[in-house]
Amino acid sequence: MGPGARHVSKTKLQDCEDAYGHEVFDFHRGKDGYEIVERDDGYIDFSSGPTAYFAEYRDWPSHMRRAMRYVRGRVLDIGCGAGRHSLYLQGKGFWVMGIDQSPLAIRVCKLRGLRHAKVMTITQVDPGLGRFDTILMMGNNFGLFGGRKRAKWLLGRFRAMTFDGARIIAESNDPYKTSNPHHLKYHEFNRNRGRMPGQLRIRVRYRTYATPWFDYLLVSRGEMREILQGSGWRVTRFLDSLGSTYIAVIEKEA
DSSP: OOTTOOOOSOSSOOGGGOHHHHHHHHHHTTOOOOOEEEETTSOEEEOOTHHHHTOOGGGSOHHHHHHGGGOOSSEEEETOTTOHHHHHHHHTTOOEEEEESOHHHHHHHHHTTOSSEEEOOGGGOOGGGOOEEEEEEOSSGGGGGOSHHHHHHHHHHHHHTEEEEEEEEEEEEOTTSOOOHHHHHHHHHHHHTTSOTTEEEEEEEETTEEOOOEEEEOOOHHHHHHHHTTTTEEEEEEEEOSSSEEEEEEEEOO
């Protein structure tokens, strides 16, 4: 679990469900913020929270900074959060559209100067939004695919709304790089119910706010390649971090 784990399947969040939005909005106004992630087996953890979501480029992990070199053309930032990647790329002269399910997160993006930002879930993305050269899924946001079946459906939709030579730049977290007995037990729990081992069922909490439960997918490099097989997309390189997270540069096949 970690940054980026906040999107749900509902198309519209009520204010009491926008835990992530209230967290980043409070932080933007100079208040303390935190983020609790609760898993459906009862496991509870803290993410790095708004400190990471508002981090400047110089403070990003090195693999995240390297990933920005592969951005090209018109950019769609899915799960843009407080706008750290969108604002950086906009400052470099890219045309960027940031989308997030959180109404307050999009409000924060606009307050911080992001010119194109829209409240939208990943499942609402379609060619009507425009055509793009780069789709960003940073902050472990490959997880927004939720599961194998939905990932393959969305990858087809991404093909329809991207130009030839387009890229998806997606971050994930290898769920198997852990010795935590609670996580290992959860992998087996998932296998027994026909789910991928790293397919989390979680919700995000902040103060009195709580999102609905949602699926969030963590995959190994091999699992990512398997999901992409036959989708018209392929991994051309992995950018490793010092830990279990990594970024994939994924190219659209001709």
